Amino acid sequence: MSGPTREDERFMAAALRLARRNLGLTSTNPSVGCLIVKGGTILGGAVTAPGGRPHAETQALAEAGDQARGATAYVTLEPCSHHGRTPPCADALIAAGIARVVISILDPDERVAGRGVVMLREGGIDVDVGVLRAEGERVLEAYLMRQRNRRPHVTLKLAVSSDGMIGREGEGQVRITGAISRAQVQVLRAETDAILVGVGTASADDPELTVRLEGLENRSPIRIVLDRRLELPVGSKLVRSAREFPLILVAGAADVPSPRARGEGTRRADEGRDRGASLARRGAEYAGRRAALEAAGVEVLSTDTIADLVTALASRGISSLLVEGGARAARDFLDAGLVDRIMLFTGPAAIGEYGIEAPFERKSVPAGFALRRTARYGDDIFEDYERDTGCSQA
Ligand code: AOF
Ligand code: ZN
Numbered sequence: 001m002s003g004p005t006r007e008d009e010r011f012m013a014a015a016l017r018l019a020r021r022n023l024g025l026t027s028t029n030p031s032v033g034c035l036i037v038k039g040g041t042i043l044g045g046a047v048t049a050p051g052g053r054p055h056a057e058t059q060a061l062a063e064a065g066d067q068a069r070g071a072t073a074y075v076t077l078e079p080c081s082h083h084g085r086t087p088p089c090a091d092a093l094i095a096a097g098i099a100r101v102v103i104s105i106l107d108p109d110e111r112v113a114g115r116g117v118v119m120l121r122e123g124g125i126d127v128d129v130g131v132l133r134a135e136g137e138r139v140l141e142a143y144l145m146r147q148r149n150r151r152p153h154v155t156l157k158l159a160v161s162s163d164g165m166i167g168r169e170g171e172g173q174v175r176i177t178g179a180i181s182r183a184q185v186q187v188l189r190a191e192t193d194a195i196l197v198g199v200g201t202a203s204a205d206d207p208e209l210t211v212r213l214e215g216l217e218n219r220s221p222i223r224i225v226l227d228r229r230l231e232l233p234v235g236s237k238l239v240r241s242a243r244e245f246p247l248i249l250v251a252g253a254a255d256v257p258s259p260r261a262r263g264e265g266t267r268r269a270d271e272g273r274d275r276g277a278s279l280a281r282r283g284a285e286y287a288g289r290r291a292a293l294e295a296a297g298v299e300v301l302s303t304d305t306i307a308d309l310v311t312a313l314a315s316r317g318i319s320s321l322l323v324e325g326g327a328r329a330a331r332d333f334l335d336a337g338l339v340d341r342i343m344l345f346t347g348p349a350a351i352g353e354y355g356i357e358a359p360f361e362r363k364s365v366p367a368g369f370a371l372r373r374t375a376r377y378g379d380d381i382f383e384d385y386e387r388d389t390g391c392s393q394a
Pocket of ligand 2: 080087
């Protein structure tokens with residue numbers, strides 16, 4: 001075998017396009033694409049099923065049937081070697097008589113980590129690894145981030161007016177961008193595992209944070225609200241839809257008032273008593289709000305730092321997180337150094353008086369981010385920034 005060819009790249013590109021289809025649908029599993037090809041003809045093609053199983057390879061092999069004997073399989077991620085809820089895909093490829101497997105990315109999952117390739121080779125299959133690696137890394141970026149760094153890949157989305165504002169005081173949702181930009185955000189939501197806003201935005205805007213594109217409604221991500229003191233109204237759209245679309249409120253562990261709190265540490269006894277009584281009342285109110293939220297199907301998660309939060313999200317299998325506002329949540333993630341990508345939409349109109357200032361705008365994108373792409377969506381300017389790792393600069 002003479003190694004990867006142009007044709008290999010062409011089929012891998014097609015497999016990667018297939019993989020993109022189920023992004024956001026397969027968590028905690030990655031969305032993998034697989035094509036079975038013989039003599040330049042595609043005999044089978046599949047992507048990891050919603051929910052993560054079956055894996056791509058077994059479906060593609062089933063489609064190809066007996067024809068798979070002697071064929072080449074293009075897989076965007078190393079085929080698995082472990083007995084999970086399904087038998088190893090490496091075994092399935094061997095049993096089907098596949099002659100050659102072309103892989104884009106090795107699987108960092110410790111149950112696989114190169115063993116898939118070893119199994120294939122021991123089964124007499126030619127294996128090429130690293131075809132379209134850069135594109136593969138991109139399609140699998142969220143999964144790879146969780147596996148390698150134990151946290152989700154974080155995208156910060158920001159819609160800013162021409163005068164650098166994200167909204168107007170006391171006014172709820174203000175239209176900043178046009179229809180095309182808003183549709184792009186819907187697609188973004190559909191491809192992501194979880195979406196996060198601060199309680200200020202959640203209370204002011206009363207958003208639903210679901211996907212409203214026809215045919216993609218079932219792709220709504222898990223919704224997360226940073227809500228240290230559990231102030232999100234039980235009557236909000238977010239809470240009312242919690243049974244249909246999961247909702248997690250992130251309470252601050254250190255902010256939980258205890259119903260049995262005492263006014264210790266105060267100088268005078270009566271002062272201590274008053275403070276104790278008020279703390280106890282706040283504690284009881286908090287406990288009541290929490291009980292009401294939980295009764296509505298909301299999950300309360302207590303963590304004190306953004307770093308702890310992202311670790312907790314990764315451990316429950318969330319690989320991609322979209323931070324949608326407001327300014328405070330954006331700053332918290334930036335300050336924690338936990339933003340990998342910034343998608344900045346700039347609208348043509350000004351907000352003017354009572355504007356809520358954006359954490360940054362086009363002219364002041366935080367240091368450490370490089371512009372990868374720009375586009376015009378109607379009258380809006382879209383800019384796509386990525387954390388500058390330095391390695392992609394020629
Ligand atoms: C593949 N093909 O399409 C995908 C793979 O929980 P399980 O048993 O489904 O295993 C999950 C692991 O399988 C996941 O962490 C990753 O290593 C691999 N995903 N492998 O051969 C696929 N989605
Ligand atoms: Zn598998």
